Amino acid sequence: MEVLTLKEKTGELRMSSREIAELTGKEHKHVMRDIRNMEPAWEKVNGSKFGLIEYLDSRGRKKPEYQLNKEETLYVATKYNDETRAKLIMRWKQLEVENMELKSKLNSKTYTIPEDYAEALLRIVDHVRTEKELTNKIKEDAPKVEYYTKVMASTDTVTATTIAKDYGMTAAKFNALLHNLGVQFKQDGQWVLYHKYQNKGYTKSETIPIQRFPGVLGSATSTKWTQIGREFLYHFLKDNNIIPESEKKGKKTIKRKK
Numbered sequence: 001m002e003v004l005t006l007k008e009k010t011g012e013l014r015m016s017s018r019e020i021a022e023l024t025g026k027e028h029k030h031v032m033r034d035i036r037n038m039e040p041a042w043e044k045v046n047g048s049k050f051g052l053i054e055y056l057d058s059r060g061r062k063k064p065e066y067q068l069n070k071e072e073t074l075y076v077a078t079k080y081n082d083e084t085r086a087k088l089i090m091r092w093k094q095l096e097v098e099n100m101e102l103k104s105k106l107n108s109k110t111y112t113i114p115e116d117y118a119e120a121l122l123r124i125v126d127h128v129r130t131e132k133e134l135t136n137k138i139k140e141d142a143p144k145v146e147y148y149t150k151v152m153a154s155t156d157t158v159t160a161t162t163i164a165k166d167y168g169m170t171a172a173k174f175n176a177l178l179h180n181l182g183v184q185f186k187q188d189g190q191w192v193l194y195h196k197y198q199n200k201g202y203t204k205s206e207t208i209p210i211q212r213f214p215g216v217l218g219s220a221t222s223t224k225w226t227q228i229g230r231e232f233l234y235h236f237l238k239d240n241n242i243i244p245e246s247e248k249k250g251k252k253t254i255k256r257k258k
Helices: 017-024 028-046 070-077 082-108 117-140 142-151 160-166 171-180 227-239 245-250
Strands: 004-006 013-016 051-056 062-068 184-187 190-193 203-213 216-225
Touching: 013 017, 013 070, 013 082, 017 028, 017 062, 017 082, 028 062, 028 070, 062 070, 070 082, 070 227, 160 171, 160 216, 171 184, 171 190, 190 216, 216 227
Parallel strands: none
Antiparallel strands: 004 013, 013 062, 051 062, 184 190, 203 216
16 A cells, blocks of 8 residues: 655655554544544644545545645644554654665665676675664664654643753753744743744743732733644754753663773
């Protein structure tokens, strides 16, 4: 079954709702229903609908299916339990690695038929080595998958304090870091995203009541991060060599005694 396509213009990988059904153990019609129910909220935040196409079933009949990019798939994954989310994330990681390897091979050389038995054996050995490397890569990224599963478990917004704890920082230090990296600035006591990061569904403003003086109530506006924004921060900070504490633990090495 063809479940992954590569868009010609953007080069963007997409996963079909049929594969999501296969991984979740649900009927395709139920997955289609789940995606349709979640689409209005996504369209409100992201400004676009999910990709809907037609495919031919085993009887040659035209049937609808969704084609989702990575962010859309992870958004839909919040509908399911921890184990199912982990399966979807691991599958995406595998597809990305395989696609990267395929592109690398296509760019580096043109495939030719082996001239003799010895060359054929060498190619088999090379293939097995590549498979082992892919397996090791997936194991190496296990801490990232665990982090993804945890942060995508909720569709609620989170405070900077919550995200800061993942990185072993205080909210003040974390907000200052994002300011220094050009993500946000402070305006009238509230952290606001710079223009290039606005209107992407990364944050939401929330008005909270506060007591200014005894018997005098007021209000203040606070910025909270959405799960889409939380994922953006994860990749953005990782590009700047800043990773969560949970991943640092997975990278610790044992020092040999001299």
